[in-house]
Amino acid sequence: MGPLPLPLHERLFDDGDQLAQALARQVAADLRGALARHGEACVALSGGNTPKRFFQALSLQTLDWARVTVLPVDERWLPPSHPRSNEKLLRDHLLQNNAAVARVLPMYRPTETPEAALMPVLTRIANEGLPLDVAVLGMGEDGHVASLFPDLGRDNPALREIGLQPQGRAPVIAVRTQAMPEPRMSLTLSALFTAPALYLHIEGANKRALLDTAQRDPRCTLPIRAVLSGAPVPPTLYWSP
């Protein structure tokens, strides 16, 4: 008998619209619970192409959005007017309808490099964003999550530990990857794991197969496996073809 697959709850849907509605209902319920417990709530959300429908559905949910802070799990080092900016994605697709009054905690600052802004951004996120109540992670076809790419630590092995260890020493890192054109900033797994509710929003058969490998193969070194192996509570997968 091979090793047991890493624990993961699964919610499978026939299409992306159904998934978006269900994930929006679940995240809204988690936020309402957090608001009831401590009067404010914080959710970290992934960028990329997958989450747009989910953001739109979430923006229609009824809850006390004025007491909710939203932050991106990662940011491409581009101004918020740029089409690849995750802050822009949040503002265009989530900060509308009922959610228009939510507060965005941006990662980007107008410095030339993410390294130059790291300390002030890290301090602000630690003070105003953490601990999280909810985190939603996408996954790239290469097994990256947030901006924690498979080549993390190529030039600086300590960065891999800080990024991927469940007890890593910092909540935010500046990253460079050969996989993407621009430098980035990212929450680390130790920051993401402060969320008692952790979701993977993954669409498509290829990503599902990769996730399966990460769940079952102990030799897998991809960041997605570090999520599955290190998460203090088993994440819940929301998947559709």
Ligand SMILES: O=C(O)[C@H](O)[C@@H](O)[C@H](O)[C@H](O)COP(=O)(O)O
């Ligand atoms: O800003 C980003 O790029 C992300 O937060 C990233 O981790 C994303 O979730 C995956 O790359 C999946 O992206 P797609 O949904 O576009 O495939």
